[in-house]
Amino acid sequence: MSQSLAHYYVRNKLTHKLISKRVLSPISLSQQPPADLVQALCIESEVSKLSAVYAQFQHSDDGHTGLPRYMPFYRFIQSKFPGFQWQVRSTQGKKTLILDKPYINQSRPSLLNLLLCAINDNTATTPALKVRYPAMRELPDELVVDLEQAFERLSFAQSAPHFVARFAQALAKGLAGETITLVSPVCPDYGYENKNGRLRYTFEHLGEGIGLVAGRVVKTLPDLQAVLQKHGIDARIAVAAGDFEGFDASTLNRLKETREGFAHKLRISQQKILDALGPGAESIMIAEAAGGEDCWHALTAEAQRRLAHQDNGCIVEDDLDYASIFSARLPLYQAWHQQRSNEELMQILYAQGAEYAAIGKVFAQQWTNPIVIGADHNRMQPFYWLYSTIPVLYLTRVY
Template sequence: MIPDIDSRLSRNILKSISYGLPLAEVVPDHTYAQLETRLGELKRRYLELRISHGARELPFSNYLFYLILQSRHQEFDFKLRQGNSVVTNIHRFKSKGRIPSLTTLLLADAVNAKSELELKHPDIPQLDRHARDIERWLAAGNVMPPSERALRGLVEALERAAGEGRPLHLVSAVCPDYSHSSDAEGKPRYTFERVGDQPGLAGAKLVSAGQAVAELARARQVEIRHAILGGEFEYLSFNRNPATGETREGFLGKVERQLERIAGALPCPAATCSFFEMCGGEDGWHQAHGEIVQRLEQGDYGQTGLDYPALESIFLSRLPLYEKWFASQSREQIWASFVSQAAEYALMGKLFGERFDNFVVLAVDHYRMEPFYSFFATVPTLYIRTDYL
């Protein structure tokens, strides 16, 4: 057990090592007796690095100590910025409300470094049990940093999966395989001229994240299943463009084949579902959807936490897409289409909650639409990064 060395004593110890002064003169007797061997080893490593750097001037006074700390604890990192200012992540080692001194960290065999998620969301219970694996999943799966609500829901779902053996369902609603082109920067842009039966832009993003999902399941020793749903209800909005010439049956058939291809490409167990079937048929979907549209038009935004200015902000962020999707419509008609789509998200969130008892949404659409999933109840939603419009 390494005694806690306060910042003042730490500075004196490191200065003595730097200048080759006797440590016994600055360290209290009882502390020196405990740490003599470790302090001697630290001094030896410092001198080795000092010799290897030769006569070169060090970038800053603690540079060699930072290199030693980095070699001992891989979580530690530092960067030298312009003007020789130094930025470190030593805050990750914070414990019981305070950051240990540099000397304490240098002498310790092991330290408890908090993850970035733990530092950002300190009030989420049990996050420390899962944070490292979640961070690896976010990076490997190209998933956006989650909101507090989404991360809390994910941790709770992982806890249920681990403690009760209940599978964790990652539920994804996937945009149909609409045609697209590339802009001047090479980024894909939907043209909405036709629809195919391949995974599409959204489905490909989900498939590319599949291996990271499987690795998360192995790391946490839980069962993760995918539930893949398609935009079968979008055939109405797709056919508002008279140039598409797609029949209802043709559109729905392509969506069904698209989902089967996506499910077959995922390493974790995956099943496809139908929104229409979950509503007892297409008429049930349209009736439930129409009721939500009416509530939104009356200014009732459910549990989304939105008000009208926030709604308008989301609309403006989506306008470039809608102007391509609904090319022949007026601004008022496009607004109505946006409200209709918001209602679709609200209904999807409701159906997810009714169908799955331990789930989070893994979305491949635009993150600004996230609040609508929680129109009826909180729906934790994580987003895979997308680059298409």
């Protein structure tokens, strides 16, 4: 910016916010903005249009609502950018607006820049996901916008950039013609209760229906599949049952089930899940897919040995904060494994982390391009990467 505009500087700076204020505030008062600033910005023709727009979108009661005097500008922007939204907040009788501006050219524009784009019908925006996750920039905007809406609609948790990068790479393969499989591991239909508005497992019985986690999966997978298919991606869906949980004697005792009874109920549940998902959905038993009980135990023992020796494979450094993961999982472990010390429960976390690592390995061998959609607790997400960088996204937890 020219040094001739130094008198507009505040603390030796002339920010985009200051420029917006210097130009727009006079217009909102039916005055002309500073001519030297307008000339330096090369917006002489746009200023007269902004004045006309302000008058056109002004409401007769604007002076009595207590809303900011820029409201006509906001209404005009919204007419050009439907994604431009605001929230009204009142503090001590004074109303302020919290603006949600779209991204343009990978960044949030100033109010003046947004108005200039609207005036000139330059309404191309950058999906927020592409700004938050640079790895998504290689995907078509239309697909990313639909994913953005799906993630919000289906309540996806925010993942670390490296997980989203692998997700984006898998989608790129799908766009190139390869088949993608959306797969979710699901818990058996354990008993649960609603306590103070929060769902909580009780593990007091085992049902034959669609369990707590599976219920989220049934709503999520077909929706996400439809989004991908809309953009030409051959996306299949699969559910993987935790049959290995029926190998644990303490779990069976707690549920008052035999191995045979556990397996029988699990298969009934899986069929109900498949029926709910519709034609084309696939179901596997995780330990069965690993080669059976002995193979499963060998696989998890190897994973647990590696984790115990901090041989973390592909897991990103700093992702394994055992203390915070344990804190997040503690309520579940206390309900599942009653009357055990924290030291004993910590060993359960290590064992469960090994199970997630083993699940990741089984899925990577079962399908060419799997994308894991987790619905239990996203703090277990890092363990999937012990053996390979399998794409993993998580929903917000339901319990």
